[in-house]
Amino acid sequence: MTVKLKLKDVKDKLKDDTLDLSLCELEEVPVREIASLRKATNVNLSTNILISLPTTFVTLKQIVKLDLSRNMLVELPENFGEMTQLKHLDLYANKISRLPLSLSELKNLRWLDLKENPLTEAVASVAGPCSNVRECQVCARNIVTYLSTVKLVIEEERLRRLNNTGETEKEMVNTKKESKKKKKKNAEKESKSNENKTDSQTQNKSFQDNSDNVKLTELLSDNMCTHKSHKSTGTGLYRSLTCMIFWFFIISLLLTVILVILSWYYEQETDMFLQNAQTLSGLPLKHYHKHTTDLLQHVIKVTTAQIKVIIDVVNNFYKAEFKNNINNAGKEL
Numbered sequence: 001m002t003v004k005l006k007l008k009d010v011k012d013k014l015k016d017d018t019l020d021l022s023l024c025e026l027e028e029v030p031v032r033e034i035a036s037l038r039k040a041t042n043v044n045l046s047t048n049i050l051i052s053l054p055t056t057f058v059t060l061k062q063i064v065k066l067d068l069s070r071n072m073l074v075e076l077p078e079n080f081g082e083m084t085q086l087k088h089l090d091l092y093a094n095k096i097s098r099l100p101l102s103l104s105e106l107k108n109l110r111w112l113d114l115k116e117n118p119l120t121e122a123v124a125s126v127a128g129p130c131s132n133v134r135e136c137q138v139c140a141r142n143i144v145t146y147l148s149t150v151k152l153v154i155e156e157e158r159l160r161r162l163n164n165t166g167e168t169e170k171e172m173v174n175t176k177k178e179s180k181k182k183k184k185k186n187a188e189k190e191s192k193s194n195e196n197k198t199d200s201q202t203q204n205k206s207f208q209d210n211s212d213n214v215k216l217t218e219l220l221s222d223n224m225c226t227h228k229s230h231k232s233t234g235t236g237l238y239r240s241l242t243c244m245i246f247w248f249f250i251i252s253l254l255l256t257v258i259l260v261i262l263s264w265y266y267e268q269e270t271d272m273f274l275q276n277a278q279t280l281s282g283l284p285l286k287h288y289h290k291h292t293t294d295l296l297q298h299v300i301k302v303t304t305a306q307i308k309v310i311i312d313v314v315n316n317f318y319k320a321e322f323k324n325n326i327n328n329a330g331k332e333l
Contacts, residue, residue: 005024019043081103096117103143114130
């Protein structure tokens with residue numbers, strides 16, 4: 001059965017500024033009766049069976065010291081931070097697992113006991129042991145600071161989401177406007193193209209009978225010109241590439257011959273240069289130089305032999321022709 005205290009009963013429990021309502025088996029807080037006692041700045045509601053506090057509890061703004069220990073409170077009202085005069089709060093041995101963020105508004109709170117509550121690990125580590133007055137004072141200061149920080153982080157996250165939502169809405173509006181503009185432009189283009197098609201079709205129909213032969217002649221001449229231009233372009237490109245390759249080969253060959261010949265005359269300087277270049281690059285440049293020199297000497301030998309053969313053939317040919325001419329001249333004489 002719910003125990004309800006009348007105003008007279010509550011007044012009987014008031015002594016100076018202390019209202020002792022402990023051990024009364026209260027399931028509800030007599031807020032109206034307590035509010036009528038403006039002197040009651042120290043309220044003791046410990047050792048009752050309170051499960052929750054009404055939202056009207058914060059109207060008891062005169063309370064400076066509040067004892068709610070050894071009850072069955074699961075949580076505090078979300079507007080609990082409106083009790084700005086509160087300096088001492090005892091919540092020992094309840095079933096509170098979370099604290100309202102408004103508790104960060106209790107800037108005058110100097111003493112707080114949260115022992116024997118199923119707090120979250122983060123809140124419990126911030127609250128500390130609270131086994132003496134000093135530790136309970138530290139608990140009050142740390143909890144208020146911690147909840148202020150959490151509240152600030154939540155507010156920043158909320159603002160960020162609002163900004164993101166606003167930007168998203170702006171982007172959607174801009175996208176819709178752009179899509180409308182594109183649709184409008186496409187519609188105008190389509191209408192213009194349709195008009196141009198209609199005009200061209202009309203012109204084609206009006207001039208079709210009189211210009212068939214002319215069109216055929218123009219098509220033939222265009223095809224011939226196109227074929228010639230493609231052919232001339234392809235021929236010119238082929239000649240250009242051929243000339244480039246030929247001159248590149250000639251220049252490379254001349255440079256190679258010049259370098260090899262210079263290396264014969266300046267053998268010591270060339271050897272020193274190749275040694276330094278080989279050290280810097282890590283490539284077997286001496287081997288390449290020797291191979292190139294041997295190859296060039298071989299080419300020179302083969303070329304010299306071929307030239308000698310050609311000279312002998314030419315000499316023999318001219319000797320034979322000279323003898324024939326002499327013989328013919330002797331016969332004529």
